[in-house]
Amino acid sequence: MTHVKLTLSCPTALGEQVVEYLLGSEWLQSGFTTLAARGHGRDFAQASLREKVRGCVDNLNIFVILPAENLDPLLEALRARFRNPHMVYWTETVQAFGDFA
DSSP states (O other): OOEEEEEEEEEHHHHHHHHHHHHTOTTOSSOEEEEEEEEOSSOOTTOOHHHHHHTOEEEEEEEEEEEHHHHHHHHHHHHHHOOOTTOEEEEEEOSOOOOOO
16 A cells, blocks of 8 residues: 655644644544644744744644545645645655554
8 A cells, every 4th residue: 555644734723723633534544743843934924923033933743644545635625624824735755654563
């Protein structure tokens, strides 16, 4: 089975909503990992005063490994539910996926 890695990066407040959605998602066969991150860029329109001073925005990055055939339906569902220009994603090919049991 072919797998892909989906990385979602979104503002921290929105990230909690995305996590809740993913926990109930029908397209995930396993869990996912979250990591606090800082986004650096040019658009600080929605940044807090603290973020503007620091020059970065607090984000939550979510890493998901899923079957390739589940990627498009999951992205469509996320796009329909979370319309936000500050939520971005990228995908990567997974060469291998498994555990050490």
